[in-house]
Amino acid sequence: MIPPIHPAERISHRVKKPELLAELRTFLPGDAILFEQEMLKPYECDALAAYQTMPWIVVLPETVEAIQRVLRLCNDYGIPVVARGAGTGLSGGALPLDNGVLISMVKFNKILAIDCDNLLAVVEPGVTNLAISKKVAKEGLYYAPDPSSQIACTIGGNVAENAGGVHCLKYGLTTHNILRLKILTMAGELVVIGSHGFDSEGYDLLAILTGSEGMLGIIIEVSVKLLPLVPSAQVMMAVFDCVEIAGKAVAGVIAAGLIPAGLEMMDNTAICAAEEFCHAGYPITAKAILLCEIDGTAEQVTEQLEQVYPLLLSLGAQTVEIAHDELARQKMWAGRKAAFPAVGRISPDYYCMDGTIPRHQLAAVLKSIAGLSEKYGLPVANVFHAGDGNLHPLILYDGNVPGDFDKAERLGSDILSLSIRVGGTITGEHGVGVEKINHMCIQFSLATLNQFHAIKAAFDEKGLLNPGKGLPSLRRCAEFGALHVHHGELPHKDLERF
């Protein structure tokens, strides 16, 4: 469906398509400009395929100067611009605009430099996440953040979403693993942010850019940190006959002073789907499993294993199975890694949520989600980064059944509100995009949203970069607030209702 564009967030301009095309042709080769329906089709959505918009014009520049010229042109004419990496985003961040230019960054796919002595790589934004680790593996190094989509997603998209992965519990998110960015502002100015040293003078704009969802600048180069490959890793699977006990066990592991490299949870629906899909050896009768990976030097792994194994049993696991060799380890992870596509096979459509909550709330929140699933009559599969408290409830629905997506959206919305209520956030790693833009109005006060708008204007005065994503207009919030009364009071009662 076409997501409703809020009138306050729509950027109108009077530029005619042929006029802009003519200007673009003065510096872009013909095959780098797409404007016909069938050519535009692949760009109409990202991985949140429920929302689609046919782009106005797509450009695929190959040089920084070309992007700069596109930006200057659009900035002068007041035309909105959206950047796109691999389009694996799950919140509609790269969703195009029907009167805007979509800049595809896929041609920026070169690894520019590898500096092993300083443990860093300089890459163009269209390089895929996994390509970096592959390239430096022979040096005994790797890039730590490992989103499940890492074969496909780009580093530019990772920075824009502050992507995480299974191993972020121990090794950090994108924001912890980048050193320097080169960006272009909407006005086309090239700014270098950060450095190859451990710190830089001035404001930490790297922090603001990371997770900014393409709203502040176009990322044209990224310097990422590299880490030495971990010599030894072992994964174990703890099996539970009750979801809440598994949730409590997660908090218990962290409370014991352990930081596993990964601590992932799957519930019965996810276990069955994954097992059917790739035969990872998961017990299909279990109510939940925890996959707990320990890594480090051989010595550290042995030492921690001796601690974690009995700990999981004492926290209520019925059995704990250790993957004894690399093959067994890969197999144990395979089910988790393929969980999304696996769920995709048991249901015509699914809708992935991304709320993050304090770990001690896991058990209670999982229980509430089960209740909501029953209330709306839609199954929910849970497969998520438990150690970080980052939930991924997958709401199963059928887009061909009238009203089903509506129900899925409402169920999702309830889960987001629940996440906020228990002290969490609406999104841990997938971003706000178009999907959760209304919920920003619940999570943040009017004054805080205003501050975000001021930051946005510092980078993009005219508000042309990715409008209608990530940051709601205050008018949207006033209207949404009128529908969504929480804690018995309106969030922005001081704002006029439209």
Next chain:
Amino acid sequence: MCTSELVSQFQEEILNAQLEKSRLQIVGGDTKAFLKPNVPASLTRLEIGGYQGIVDYQPSELVLTARAGTSLTIINETLAEQGQMLAFEPPAFGRSATLGGIVASGLSGPRRPFAGAVRDFVLGCKIINGQGEVLTFGGQVMKNVAGYDVSRLMAGSEGTLGVILEVSLKVLPAPKKELTLNIAMPIESALVQMVALRRHYLSISAVAYENGFLRVRYSGSKTGILSVLDTSVITDVDVESSQNYWHALKEQQVDFFHTKGDLWRISVPPATPVLSVPGHWFYDWAGGLRWLKTAAPVAAVFGAATAHGGTARLFRSSQQAPWPRQEVALPLARLNKRVKAAFDPSELFV
């Protein structure tokens, strides 16, 4: 005064300053004022030190939330009781250092290359901006991408964007045992060995070099450390307890810092070779942070740092204010200015 009254009072002081078109210096424990030599002493001070207290600390969540005036000593003690720590090892520079000052000055200790900097551990914060508005960013959870990451931006903002009222920090389990290898070798070899150490997965938590000795702190086990090093350059090795040396280093109490002369803080990519500025050098952060005592001209120091893609800052000096600051590329300087204006449009906070 109760804490909510204090917040209203801060807001009032800010709004007053706005009316009077005066400027404000935010002060925590006032231990790091030397870091702002260019700020005139006559400015009105906005004292945050009284806004104290740990608001929430749940060891199992690995998160501590406290008001900005809370003393660093209290925070460290509270964490130690639970076997946890601030992994970025902030320098206190005096008994009265506060959480707000630690975050605002953005300084991290020897563990920084191995564990991360202040900004890496900030999960959320509450601030008052230049309009006197109380704003909340981030939260108490490990992952959060709703809204721009203003919490981390506050780290190192030196009190120029707004008043930090409250901060949530990620904390980590403290290592049970730490020891230090003290290895004699010349600096040129040491810089090469530091690279070798970082390129291997080892249980290292600090690497420094001073006066002919490479010091390597390990947490847990020293397995592998010596096998990574090139033994031909080592003239002597011994093991010492870790506590005192690294504490003294981060608080700048080791002898090096007591010698006369201007003290420079230079941040460069860690594998940068020896910089050719005369003076005494101290290497922390496995080569990434270099302290220099020198009488060399300012331009020579800035020039050496810039040539290697680094930055230099005069840290302590008897020179008259204003101290020179390294030039920032124009596009970045303009952006910094606009970001400052987004938080503090009337330029109240200096």
